[in-house]
Amino acid sequence: MIKIGVIGCGFIGSQICAAVDSGVVAAELAGIFDFSAEKVESVLQTLQNSSPQKTMPEEMAKSCDLIIECASQEAVLKYAPMILEHGKDMMVLSAGAFQNPDFYAKIQKTAADHNCKVYLPSGAIAGTDGLKSAAIAGIKSVTVTTRKPISGLAGSPYLAEKKINLADITTPTLLFEGKATDAVVAFPKNVNVCATISLCGLGFEKTVVKVIADPTISDNIHELEVFGDFGHMKMTIENKPSPINPKTSYLAALSAISTLKRITDPIQIGV
Numbered sequence: 001m002i003k004i005g006v007i008g009c010g011f012i013g014s015q016i017c018a019a020v021d022s023g024v025v026a027a028e029l030a031g032i033f034d035f036s037a038e039k040v041e042s043v044l045q046t047l048q049n050s051s052p053q054k055t056m057p058e059e060m061a062k063s064c065d066l067i068i069e070c071a072s073q074e075a076v077l078k079y080a081p082m083i084l085e086h087g088k089d090m091m092v093l094s095a096g097a098f099q100n101p102d103f104y105a106k107i108q109k110t111a112a113d114h115n116c117k118v119y120l121p122s123g124a125i126a127g128t129d130g131l132k133s134a135a136i137a138g139i140k141s142v143t144v145t146t147r148k149p150i151s152g153l154a155g156s157p158y159l160a161e162k163k164i165n166l167a168d169i170t171t172p173t174l175l176f177e178g179k180a181t182d183a184v185v186a187f188p189k190n191v192n193v194c195a196t197i198s199l200c201g202l203g204f205e206k207t208v209v210k211v212i213a214d215p216t217i218s219d220n221i222h223e224l225e226v227f228g229d230f231g232h233m234k235m236t237i238e239n240k241p242s243p244i245n246p247k248t249s250y251l252a253a254l255s256a257i258s259t260l261k262r263i264t265d266p267i268q269i270g271v
């Protein structure tokens with residue numbers, strides 16, 4: 001059984017730990033870490049069958065086979081190179097960290113040099129399967145439109161920079177339209193989906209992102225539109241937000257668990 005370590009004990013981390021603990025995924029939960037000791041304790045209290053070590057990522061990189069980042073883009077920048085240098089596989093949820101081409105190239109090289117893998121779940125969006133296939137023949141345009149309730153956008157750096165007060169927004173309002181490169185910096189906890197879509201398709205510089213604050217909805221809605229030699233793809237997903245972190249959709253945690261199942265299952269389905 002593979003030994004997994006989890007960095008980040010918030011919504012996604014706690015769901016992953018619960019899935020491993022309950023046997024949904026055939027793996028051993030060997031280590032957990034969060035810079036909030038309280039978050040670590042709250043996850044530990046929910047576990048019935050697992051006794052992971054409370055451990056720093058540097059220790060996890062020695063004792064675990066696969067380390068899952070579900071913390072923040074900063075955590076990816078800080079820990080991913082070190083983990084891969086230990087020859088250990090990683091799963092990354094905060095995919096926006098890869099918008100820096102030098103960092104992405106470094107991760108690709110380190111993983112290749114140490115014969116290990118970096119898994120990016122599809123997260124809170126659907127359509128990565130079709131997009132990856134379409135990209136083989138050539139894609140002309142990719143647009144991701146993210147529409148979130150006001151509570152899901154609070155605290156984004158872009159709002160402070162542009163002096164936007166979310167309390168003033170009473171109708172659906174386009175806050176941002178631009179490149180994925182800039183979107184993941186402006187909304188680091190909201191549009192990791194567009195980072196994943198960029199990596200599947202046209203890249204960060206050519207993927208267009210729109211972020212809409214919508215006080216009339218309660219779901220996190222992502223729309224993906226792709227034109228290419230394959231034809232035209234349009235996908236809309238209406239995600240239930242996590243009850244403990246409204247920025248994050250429930251599907252994001254499920255996609256991490258599903259990716260873990262794919263890694264551990266002998267039969268592989270889908271692209």
Ligand SMILES: NC(=O)C1=CN([C@@H]2O[C@H](COP(=O)(O)OP(=O)(O)OC[C@H]3O[C@@H](n4cnc5c(N)ncnc54)[C@H](O)[C@@H]3O)[C@@H](O)[C@H]2O)C=CC1
Nearest residue numbers: 008010011012035070071072075093094123124189248252
């Ligand atoms: N790829 C995708 O489609 C999606 C990605 N995400 C991203 O996944 C990550 C996790 O999401 P949630 O569990 O909802 O977040 P959360 O806010 O509920 O939990 C994150 C946890 O990580 C901890 N943390 C943050 N930075 C850390 C660091 N440098 N070292 C150690 N601990 C750290 C925090 O204390 C917190 O307990 C976030 O970056 C989020 O933006 C979320 C939804 C979709």
Ligand SMILES: O=C([O-])CC(=O)C(=O)O
Nearest residue numbers: 124190191192193248249
């Ligand atoms: O969970 C979502 O709906 C999307 C999200 O926060 C992200 O991509 O970072």
